[in-house]
Amino acid sequence: MITDANHKFPAAGEYDLCICGAGPAGLTLALQASAGKRSVLLIEGGDFEYRQRSQEVYRGENVGLDYYPCDVSRLRYFGGTSNHWAGWCRPLDACDFLKREHIAHSGWPISKRDLEPYEGPAREILDLPPPPPSGPDYLSLDAGDATLKKVDFEMSKPTRFAIKYRQSVERSDNLHCVLNANLVDIALKDGSETVDYLKVANYKGETFKARAKYYVLALGGIENPRALLNANRQREKGVGNGQDLVGRFFCEHPHFTVGHFILDPAHPKVRHLIDAGTLERSFYAPTEKFMERRKVLNFGLHFIPYADKLRGEYMSDFKMRIKQAVCRSDWMSGVLREYKEGFSCSQKLFFDGLLRISSEQGPNPDSRVMLSGERDKFGNRRVRLDWRLSTQDKLTLRRAAEEMGAQLARRNIGRLRLVDWLLDPDPTLPNLGEDEVAGFHHMGTTRMADSPARGVVDADCRVFGSENLYIAGSSVFTTGGHSNPTFTIIQLALRLADHLESRLQRRESALAVGHRATPV
Amino acid sequence: MRRREFLSLLLLSLVPWQRSVAGVNDSGKPLIVIDGWILRSDDLDGGHRSQ
Numbered sequence: 001m002i003t004d005a006n007h008k009f010p011a012a013g014e015y016d017l018c019i020c021g022a023g024p025a026g027l028t029l030a031l032q033a034s035a036g037k038r039s040v041l042l043i044e045g046g047d048f049e050y051r052q053r054s055q056e057v058y059r060g061e062n063v064g065l066d067y068y069p070c071d072v073s074r075l076r077y078f079g080g081t082s083n084h085w086a087g088w089c090r091p092l093d094a095c096d097f098l099k100r101e102h103i104a105h106s107g108w109p110i111s112k113r114d115l116e117p118y119e120g121p122a123r124e125i126l127d128l129p130p131p132p133p134s135g136p137d138y139l140s141l142d143a144g145d146a147t148l149k150k151v152d153f154e155m156s157k158p159t160r161f162a163i164k165y166r167q168s169v170e171r172s173d174n175l176h177c178v179l180n181a182n183l184v185d186i187a188l189k190d191g192s193e194t195v196d197y198l199k200v201a202n203y204k205g206e207t208f209k210a211r212a213k214y215y216v217l218a219l220g221g222i223e224n225p226r227a228l229l230n231a232n233r234q235r236e237k238g239v240g241n242g243q244d245l246v247g248r249f250f251c252e253h254p255h256f257t258v259g260h261f262i263l264d265p266a267h268p269k270v271r272h273l274i275d276a277g278t279l280e281r282s283f284y285a286p287t288e289k290f291m292e293r294r295k296v297l298n299f300g301l302h303f304i305p306y307a308d309k310l311r312g313e314y315m316s317d318f319k320m321r322i323k324q325a326v327c328r329s330d331w332m333s334g335v336l337r338e339y340k341e342g343f344s345c346s347q348k349l350f351f352d353g354l355l356r357i358s359s360e361q362g363p364n365p366d367s368r369v370m371l372s373g374e375r376d377k378f379g380n381r382r383v384r385l386d387w388r389l390s391t392q393d394k395l396t397l398r399r400a401a402e403e404m405g406a407q408l409a410r411r412n413i414g415r416l417r418l419v420d421w422l423l424d425p426d427p428t429l430p431n432l433g434e435d436e437v438a439g440f441h442h443m444g445t446t447r448m449a450d451s452p453a454r455g456v457v458d459a460d461c462r463v464f465g466s467e468n469l470y471i472a473g474s475s476v477f478t479t480g481g482h483s484n485p486t487f488t489i490i491q492l493a494l495r496l497a498d499h500l501e502s503r504l505q506r507r508e509s510a511l512a513v514g515h516r517a518t519p520v
Numbered sequence: 521m522r523r524r525e526f527l528s529l530l531l532l533s534l535v536p537w538q539r540s541v542a543g544v545n546d547s548g549k550p551l552i553v554i555d556g557w558i559l560r561s562d563d564l565d566g567g568h569r570s571q
Contacts, residue, residue, distance in 0.1 A: 259556075332555055336564070405558030409551050415563070418556040 002170050004047075005181035005202035010210075015041040015176075016504055018198060018212035020183045020227070023080020024486060025472040025493045026218035027161050028125060031168060032497035034175035038504060041210055042169070043181040043200055046077030048162070053203055057182070057376050058223075060383030064367065066431040067252075067387050073440040074220055078179060079162025081220065081440070087158030088484040089126055090151070091119060091491070093298065095288050096360075096481035102295040103392070105249065105363035108478040109450040109459040118491040125490055126156045127164075147290040147403055151300065153281045153484070183219070184378045186231035186239050186469070193239070194467040201378050213507070214500055218472040218493070221250070221442025222383055225369045225475060228446070228456075228463075230380040240446070240463040245456050247369035249444040250387060251361035251480050255436040256429070258401035258422055259355040261303065263414035270413060274305050283358075284404065285482065294403075296396040297360035300482045301404050305353035355416060357400055358439065360482045362392050369445050387438075389429065398422050441485050446475040460499045461492065472496055 003010065017033050019026045022044035030042045046054035054077055060070035067073075075083045092112065099107030123131075134152060169177050178200075184207070185199035197209040217224050225247035229238040240246055263270045275282075283300035291298065361367075367388040371381035398418070405416035421427050430437065449455020452464035457476050463469040472493050474485040552559055 402553070402558065405553075406551050409558050409560050409563075412560070416558050418553075418558070420556065423556050 009208040015212040021218035028493040042177040045182040064386035087156035090483040092481040118494040122490040225445040252438040260351040299359040443477040
């Protein structure tokens with residue numbers, strides 16, 4: 001059932017699970033748990049539709065790299081950020097989970113294999129058809145020398161969780177979703193890290209206490225740490241923040257144009273490259289060997305062809321066009337005029353398209369979500385986002401583009417010109433308006449680790465030190481690979497549902513044993 | 521290597537943004553970066569006069 005906290009609070013009582021946030025992670029978890037007949041309270045700060053009073057709670061300040069306003073890159077209503085999701089899907093690579101010696105703070109406490117049982121169900125939830133056979137790799141060299149490999153993404157419709165799952169939630173007897181219900185505090189039992197109740201408020205300023213056996217924050221990669229940091233009534237640094245790690249390691253997927261290419265239309269591989277770009281699902285990613293050797297992060301390179309030019313006259317004279325392209329440099333044209341008899345330059349622009357990158361960002365404790373001095377309508381401090389990219393992040397962008405350029409030239413498929421800013425040894429990244437910059441992917445801020453010294457949640461997504469508080473969503477990502485996060489978010493939510501079901505069953509078994517042992 | 525080609529490459533090696541890129545082309549010649557372009561060393565040789 002779905003009710004509105006502005007009209008009526010849920011009846012007092014203890015649920016099996018209380019989940020905060022009705023986005024992809026929260027709804028997946030809630031539906032999975034309630035299908036197993038568990039009683040679930042799902043609280044959502046927004047309404048069925050976008051409303052400014054809810055969205056403005058997301059307002060914050062950016063103090064780091066130029067980034068989207070905090071109330072633009074996510075949505076605060078039923079269905080969450082799936083309401084503006086583009087639909088890109090791909091699981092993380094196996095290497096993304098590994099401890100990579102050349103990447104500080106890398107290494108999940110789980111492996112890709114731990115998430116594989118949830119690939120099938122995640123595909124159903126995200127409306128993906130059976131996986132297509134992987135296409136041939138048209139670019140990389142033979143296996144021994146491969147540096148780049150083709151990887152395929154899939155596109156969801158995209159699934160709008162609000163549309164797809166609203167009826168299921170409304171018809172459920174044991175899943176109670178409360179709209180316009182805002183988490184404002186996490187109350188702990190005295191002297192412990194165990195959650196006693198969640199304080200929830202409506203927009204009239206009225207509050208109620210939500211109680212459950214287990215609690216899950218599924219508020220998104222920025223809001224999960226904000227909720228923990230704001231819960232500082234009993235813990236000065238916030239709940240789960242004994243090691244000062246909550247909010248740190250914020251990472252995104254840097255999205256930039258890194259080069260302009262021209263291709264030889266006569267080369268047999270060019271058609272495949274153009275098709276890959278036109279279909280918008282094929283990327284070129286580094287092999288593990290290349291990442292290790294060049295000390296770079298994972299990335300995906302994508303050809304975006306200018307279709308009209310590829311069909312036109314510009315492809316007619318490849319070698320001449322290389323020279324013309326070189327002539328775009330005043331310096332080069334000067335040199336060539338001096339040393340090449342009869343050399344002349346054309347000012348015509350004739351690139352065939354853009355080479356774009358979506359890259360992994362290395363875990364960086366200084367790239368972080370903090371609290372600002374300004375407060376929202378519920379009295380909680382707003383978010384202050386300090387997004388930073390490291391030297392290794394920038395080096396990855398350049399080495400990725402250089403390698404693609406080298407591959408094109410080496411095999412005489414085409415030529416690539418790196419963008420100007422990438423030529424600087426310490427490049428200044430383009431701002432918003434000049435490029436896409438990032439993908440609205442907020443990750444890493446309550447990262448999963450094998451020890452509280454290295455992260456906020458354990459391998460089961462439970463907050464270290466807490467008996468009953470869990471986190472769902474991309475904030476638990478230890479590293480983010482280059483795949484869009486939604487698919488992995490769903491896999492992790494399904495895995496968490498299994499874990500919580502198992503804990504609830506163990507708890508019931510223990511209670512039953514206890515009852516039998518008690519003399520009647 | 522012809523004298524003109526040698527002089528061109530010598531001059532190019534003096535500019536700050538000239539860097540070599542790992543690897544060689546299919547003929548074993550080095551790839552070079554000039555003003556952001558990743559080129560084969562033979563990209564600037566000959567050809568233009570015959571066109």
